[in-house]
Amino acid sequence: MTGVQQEGDDQSVSLYLLKQKMADFAKERNWDQFHSPRNLLLAMVGEVGELSEIFQWKGEVPKGLPDWKEDEKVHLGEELSDVLLYLVRLSDICGIDLGKAALRKVELNAIKYPASKNYGTNDDSTAEMCG
């Protein structure tokens, strides 16, 4: 992390900012040619694998990761970020407004799993039929 500048606080980070940063990053390197939908999807899946490796063989870990060392948490943040950044870039390259799509999906989820029928149960059988 040495020498890496932090921009703003995390409350101010928008999907739009990340989208622009990834677009600039690719343009500055003439990497648009490599950022095809399929390449970005495979890159993201690779990063999901790296993220999974961090948790692999550990057994269940408590929320907040109280026993993890600081450098392990930094590493986790890096792998989570790689997944997010490739997802944002993939969405952009596919012409999907990820923020809008995600908000719509949250609404659909709420319709599919009404709180009245699903409170305290994590069971697909209580899902409403959608579509």
Ligand SMILES: Nc1ccn([C@H]2C[C@H](O)[C@@H](COP(=O)(O)OP(=O)(O)OP(=O)(O)O)O2)c(=O)n1
């Ligand atoms: N063609 C590429 C290569 C990298 N990146 C960006 C997006 C990711 O945030 C990060 C991924 O870089 P690496 O492939 O070097 O992966 P790691 O940072 O995970 O390194 P390593 O795999 O060595 O742990 O860089 C990108 O946008 N396009």
